[in-house]
Amino acid sequence: MSSRVLAGLSEGLARLADTVAPRRCTGCDEPSAHVLCEMCVELALALPVPPPRPAAYGACRAALPLAAPARGAIHAAKYRGCRRAIHVLAALAAERLTPELLAAGPPEAVVPVPLGVRRRRLRGFNQAEVAAAALCAACRLPPPRAGLRRVRETPAQVGLGEGQRLRNLSAAFRWEGGRLGGGTVWLVDDVVTTGATFAAAAYALQQAGAGRIEAVAMASCARRGG
Ligand SMILES: [Zn+2]
Numbered sequence: 001m002s003s004r005v006l007a008g009l010s011e012g013l014a015r016l017a018d019t020v021a022p023r024r025c026t027g028c029d030e031p032s033a034h035v036l037c038e039m040c041v042e043l044a045l046a047l048p049v050p051p052p053r054p055a056a057y058g059a060c061r062a063a064l065p066l067a068a069p070a071r072g073a074i075h076a077a078k079y080r081g082c083r084r085a086i087h088v089l090a091a092l093a094a095e096r097l098t099p100e101l102l103a104a105g106p107p108e109a110v111v112p113v114p115l116g117v118r119r120r121r122l123r124g125f126n127q128a129e130v131a132a133a134a135l136c137a138a139c140r141l142p143p144p145r146a147g148l149r150r151v152r153e154t155p156a157q158v159g160l161g162e163g164q165r166l167r168n169l170s171a172a173f174r175w176e177g178g179r180l181g182g183g184t185v186w187l188v189d190d191v192v193t194t195g196a197t198f199a200a201a202a203y204a205l206q207q208a209g210a211g212r213i214e215a216v217a218m219a220s221c222a223r224r225g226g
Contacts, residue, residue: 026076026085027069035076035088040069049096050220055195057202058184058212061101062192062220063093070219074191077127086127086190089218090134098139101186101214108183108210109145110136113201114173116150131218132188144188147177148201172200175208185210192217 025032027040036044044064053060064070070092073085101107112132120126132144151174160168185205192198198215205213 025069026072026082029072035082035085036069036073041088041092044069044092045095053195055199055202055213055215057199057206058214060192060195060198060215060217061097062217063089063096064219066191066219066221074127074219077130077190078123081124083125083130086130086218087134089190090131091138093131093216093218094135094138097216098135101216102139104184106139106141107186107214108181110141110143110186110188111145111148111201111205113187113189113197114148114150116152127190128188131190132186135186135188135216145177147175148204149174149176169200169203170207172197173204175204177208180205180209182209182211184212184214187213187215189215189217191219191221193221 023031025034025037025040027036027043030037030039047064050062050065066074070089073082073089076082077085077089110132112126112128114120114128115123115126129144135141136143150172152172187198187201187205189198192215195215198213198217202210202213202215
């Protein structure tokens with residue numbers, strides 16, 4: 001079967017999975033008509049917001065820890081093509097993060113972290129694009145800007161010297177959306193783990209003229225480094 005047929009099939013299956021209501025809450029696995037049941041939404045809203053991590057490009061924020069109930073919703077999106085799980089997480093992120101983010105005014109642009117072409121084809125959609133669009137809608141901002149391209153997977157940064165680290169970062173992403181005007185850019189992804197992907201994408205945006213970068217993830221893994 002050609003890769004184009006496979007890509008079409010996976011997209012079709014993803015769409016199908018998206019239209020069928022989940023019978024169980026993705027957070028606690030209890031029967032539920034919603035992606036996250038009322039108790040899981042309450043739990044998510046009651047959890048403390050992970051503290052923002054300062055970064056050379058600005059800051060990195062996550063709405064929730066990558067634990068219950070966010071972990072199940074992320075998995076449902078990633079492995080079962082459930083886009084609505086990302087919509088729910090983006091709504092939670094808007095509720096928890098944007099008052100602070102918007103205090104500095106609206107961003108110049110909201111940019112999703114892209115997947116590589118092959119992975120995007122296999123999965124049928126990019127969770128970061130869905131999250132960015134839902135975040136823009138929730139904050140009444142213009143739709144996300146396209147133009148960030150993943151040139152190759154972000155290599156591990158741990159244990160590298162500054163020169164090699166910068167070379168790696170500059171090779172991972174390319175901005176092809178025209179010169180940016182020096183304003184703040186919100187860079188959106190589903191999950192942040194080491195932060196190396198955000199750093200690489202932020203580097204490309206700043207090379208293209210972006211000012212401060214606010215990296216925004218739906219959920220954050222506790223691991224550090226990179
Ligand atoms: Zn639940």
